Amino acid sequence: TTSANNQGTAIAHTNIALVKYWGKIDSELTLPYTGSLSLTLDKFYTETKVTFNEELSADKLVVDGIPQDNVNKAKKVLNRVRQLSGIESFAKVESANFVPTSAGFASSASAFAAMAAASASAAGLQLSSKDLSRLARLGSGSASRSVFGGFVEWLPGTDDESSYAYPLEDVVLTDIFVLAVNISSKKKQVSSGEGMKRSASTSPYYADWQKVVAEDLINIKHALKTDDFSLLGQIAEANAMRMHSLTLSSLPPFTYFEPGTLKVIKLVQDLRSHGVECYYTIDAGPNVKVLVQSNNLEAVKTALSEQFGATKISEAKPGPEIELLDN
Ligand code: PMV
Numbered sequence: 368t369t370s371a372n373n374q375g376t377a378i379a380h381t382n383i384a385l386v387k388y389w390g391k392i393d394s395e396l397t398l399p400y401t402g403s404l405s406l407t408l409d410k411f412y413t414e415t416k417v418t419f420n421e422e423l424s425a426d427k428l429v430v431d432g433i434p435q436d437n438v439n440k441a442k443k444v445l446n447r448v449r450q451l452s453g454i455e456s457f458a459k460v461e462s463a464n465f466v467p468t469s470a471g472f473a474s475s476a477s478a479f480a481a482m483a484a485a486s487a488s489a490a491g492l493q494l495s496s497k498d499l500s501r502l503a504r505l506g507s508g509s510a511s512r513s514v515f516g517g518f519v520e521w522l523p524g525t526d527d528e529s530s531y532a533y534p535l536e537d538v539v540l541t542d543i544f545v546l547a548v549n550i551s552s553k554k555k556q557v558s559s560g561e562g563m564k565r566s567a568s569t570s571p572y573y574a575d576w577q578k579v580v581a582e583d584l585i586n587i588k589h590a591l592k593t594d595d596f597s598l599l600g601q602i603a604e605a606n607a608m609r610m611h612s613l614t615l616s617s618l619p620p621f622t623y624f625e626p627g628t629l630k631v632i633k634l635v636q637d638l639r640s641h642g643v644e645c646y647y648t649i650d651a652g653p654n655v656k657v658l659v660q661s662n663n664l665e666a667v668k669t670a671l672s673e674q675f676g677a678t679k680i681s682e683a684k685p686g687p688e689i690e691l692l693d694n
Contacts, residue, residue, distance in 0.1 A: 373419040373454075375488025376693075379480035379503075379513045380686040381411040381472050383545060383656050385603040385648060386583045387610045388508050388521065389576070390567035394560070397508045398530050400567065401580040404520045404587055405512045408545060409686035411466040413474055415481035417445075417489040423457035430462045430478075440475075443505040444482055452490035460486070472547065472654070475559075479506030480513035484689045499689070500531040516688040518591055520584070534688070539594040541685070542660045548671055549679045550627035550653040557614075557621050559651040565621070566613040579609050600646030600658050607648040625653040630674065638670055 388403035426445055428435040435441075445458050460482060464474045483503035487494045494502065496514055504511035504521075512519040515534040524530030557565070567573050583606050590598035614621050628649060635647045635657060645659040645667045659667045664682075671680050 373456075373489055374416065375485040375490075375691070376414065376416045377481045377484035377488065377689055377691050378412050378414045379477045379484065379510075379689045380407050380409065380516070381413075381466065381474065381477040382407045382509065382512050382519065383648060384509065384512075384650065385599065386580060386587055386606050387650070389610045389613060390563045390573065391508070391560075394564070396527050396530070397504045397506075397511075398526070399508055399521070399523045401577050402521055402523045402584050403509075403512070403580070404518065404535075404584060405509070406518055406543070406545070407513060407516050407686045407688070408683040410681060410683040411472050411474075411477065412686075413462055413464050413466075413477035413481045414692075415460060415462040415478065415485045417458050417460050417482065417485040419454050419456045419458045419489055421456040423459060426457045427459045428462070429460070431464055440479070440506045441482060444479065444502060445486055447502055447505055448486045448490045448492065451487075452492050454490050458486065458489070475507040476509035476513040479503045479510030480689055482506060483510070483514070484691060488691055496688070497531050497533070500533075501527060504530060504532075514689050517685050520588075535588065535591060538591045540591050540596060540599065543596065543599075543685065544659050544661065544664050545683045546657040546659060546664075546668060546671060547681045547683065548627075548631050548655045548657065548675055549681075550625055550631070550655065550675075555623060555652050557623070557651075562614060562621070562623075562651055565617045565619075569618040570613045570616040572613060572616050576609060576613055579606070596658075596660055597644065600644070603648045603658060604646045611649065623649070623652050627675070628653045628655055631655040631657070631671070634670060634674060638667060643667060643670075 382405040384405040386404040390400040392398045428438045480503045500511045500514045511532040518535045521532040587602045
């Protein structure tokens with residue numbers, strides 16, 4: 368799609384990592400130490416419009432109607448698009464998050480994937496999805512995965528060219544739901560960028576983490592190919608706890624957990640001991656995502672709602688790849 372009016376609009380869905388990305392070798396290019404694997408979700412997405420305009424005197428970013436002061440990450444994406452297209456003007460980026468405020472999802476993955484697709488379209492660039500993934504990665508690592516739907520692996524690579532995500536193809540496992548439990552919507556004190564840097568540079572366990580991820584990636588892909596939900600859940604849960612143990616073992620130590628986070632962990636363990644199979648995973652924040660299949664969905668939803676209130680729980684399933692909208 369070439370854009371006659373220097374404008375492009377795209378939608379991207381958020382994703383939850385089952386094998387986490389936690390640490391950058393190169394923060395300028397967002398090159399990770401390890402691969403990672405996620406599930407794109409259907410419910411939560413960002414819609415972004417990008418307009419290159421010669422009358423602008425700087426790049427402008429407006430999120431949910433609020434002009435943003437910090438445009439550094441957006442600039443990394445826009446600068447690359449200008450470099451590829453030869454466009455010299457600044458851009459206005461208008462972004463709307465369709466993530467229920469109760470869901471407690473970080474929106475950077477969907478935001479930068481949508482921005483990458485919208486700005487490439489606005490510039491008249493015809494990028495492959497691999498190149499869109501590389502472009503989104505410059506804004507936020509997890510965004511490289513939100514270019515695609517379903518289960519997605521981000522190959523760490525060794526340079527800008529070789530670090531991108533792709534959708535897993537031989538997946539048999541399709542019966543999976545994610546129940547997001549919102550513990551707090553407050554902005555986190557340690558950003559994911561700062562948290563990664565501290566973990567990779569000060570946790571004595573960081574070298575072991577890299578080995579863990581390599582094994583988890585192999586095993587979770589096996590679980591996806593053989594429709595083994597139990598294996599997938601066990602790997603996702605242990606991988607999340609090992610990521611969070613890097614924060615606890617950093618200097619100075621920190622944690623994203625809050626008391627409510629531990630309550631969900633305990634409830635999931637309790638449900639499991641009563642034969643209701645479900646697993647939890649947690650990103651760089653206090654909110655918990657519970658993985659469950661259709662046979663146990665209602666039981667887990669009811670248990671979570673009783674303890675945390677129905678308004679704190681939102682339900683999602685596998686979601687689609689990015690979509691370009693007509694202007
Ligand atoms: O893409 P970032 O910089 O927001 O980092 C994401 C980090 C985690 O969500 C904790 C893990 C992941 O792989 O998404």
